[in-house]
Amino acid sequence: MSVKMSHPDYSAQGWQQIVVSLDGPVAIVKLNRAKQRNSITIPVVRDLVAAYDILDRDDRVRVVVLTADHTAHAFCSGADLSSGWGGLFSEEDERQGRHTHRDSGGTVTLAIFRCRKLTIAAVNGHAAGVGITGLQLPCDFRFVWAGAKLAFPFVRRGIVPEAISTYLLPRLIGYSRAVGLLLSGGTYSPDSPLLQGLYHATFPNREDVLPAALAFARELAANTSQTGVAWTKALLWRGADSIEGQHILDSRGIADLASRGDAAEGAQAFKEHRAVRFSDVLSRDLSDFVPWWTELDVRQRKAKL
Template identity: 50%
Template sequence: MNYVSTAVTPAISPFDQLGLTDVTAKLEDSILIVTLNRSRKLNSFSEKMSVDLVRVFQFGDQDDRVRVIVLSADPSAPAFCAGVDMEEVARGSSLLGRKEDSETEHRDPGGQVAMAIYNNRKITIVAVNGHASGAGLTALQLPFDFRFIWSGSKITMPFVRLGIAPESTSTYLLSRLIGEARATAVLFSGAVMQPDSPVISNLYYQVLPNRTDVLPAALVLARNISTNSSQTSISYSKGLLHHPGASIEAHHLLDSRAMKILGSGNDAAEGAKAFMQRRKPNFPDTLTKSLSPWYPWWKTTDVRHPKSSKL
């Protein structure tokens, strides 16, 4: 059923306390592999799946053993993710907003997932080994650092055809990722595309001809990054990309400060040494112990609990 599963995970896993049901997780070396676990329901996006994904990506963010997080699905499932579970919506789940919530209280579950991934301080990779619609293309693809996909995947953003809003911060991310000319084409055509369509192809790092090749290809990159990259460098780099200065001058002050901090760290010393000795680095710094108090330098906002947020 779930092909990256139980045999490999030890009996008592660090994920037991997370109460995961709609995804599974395992840690292989420093790679956290997360797998959608609703194959029978076309891996459709449920409220519980959103809770599980937020928890497991937050685990990956905070656990120093994790250097890269990879999301995938069973390649034999009918879909990578068929969008929100319409049956759950019909039963009144929070996916499109609960009746008892006011306009300002609703928190889109797909957006909560998107933020847990986009704000993650570790490298995130998605291996899309099947068809993807709605949240399967927004929450489960856009916020990642790298997207691998099967060339046969049928992908679509059907929001204007369903009379609902494009969710999961997709209207924030899509323009930034591939430009507004492509974003409008993807969003407003509502068309079913394939990854080689010029409208969407820039989104993908690698397109694979076979469904079963997608996760292995993603894992090759994951291992390369996990072996060769500094966690502190990655966390500052993601911060600089996602929270740039308001001008090139303001940004220069940010990346100068990041360089001064990292440049005197243990990872930079090891990086230079390994480079000189032409060997693989063995970076000692961790996010728990080695982040400067300056990080994060941007204002963070708690948008988890409806009534605590005052934007």
């Protein structure tokens, strides 16, 4: 069962790189470095990781939308390389050596991926590198401006694709398309055949992306169960290695949720031909069985003497 937390004041968190606000049960996370094309730095990473951790545990929140100011030059131009690659290494990396390094983009990916709420990326500008791999791929839904330039430049910069994209991208769009994107290092538009299936909706005007994403988020928040969503996300990404094993996990989820208030409400609303009024929350109603997997400890480790 999750640890219950008091309602946090997002304006009082001291975050400088992002702005977090609530629109009812929908949280909006807006990148706040428009003059720097919303490029990613270690402080941005820290703010995003902290925000998604709190949003995951805030029972008021049902959907999280990540976006940027549509008037900015870019949704996210990727890593800030103004001081070279060294700007993406922490002081701990420098002290302990390369074996301790943990890709900063990957920590953002994990924070969004581990969020048990529904997550949406509203991509209302150009995006490159971690602006795609770290901010979009781990989200459940992705809305995009049709005019966006989407760059996967890694092999053309002498590095590997970051933010765990070599794990996520093949699972989202297939191995062949992922190979085409990551090994070419090219820049593509949302209608490219290589990106087929990645975006759930495309909009001709960049100012229309966020309103559409918010409308979709509100519809999801009103009609989906918080515990049902958390269970389903876990089953999709943390499923068993066999069809029989998945049957056991599915059955456990059905048996657990059928005894909860949201399942009773869902059935009653169906019988009465009315909108649902779900009230179960993760801190109180999510089974202790979740998580059933063991997460790897990805924290930095000091060298043995």
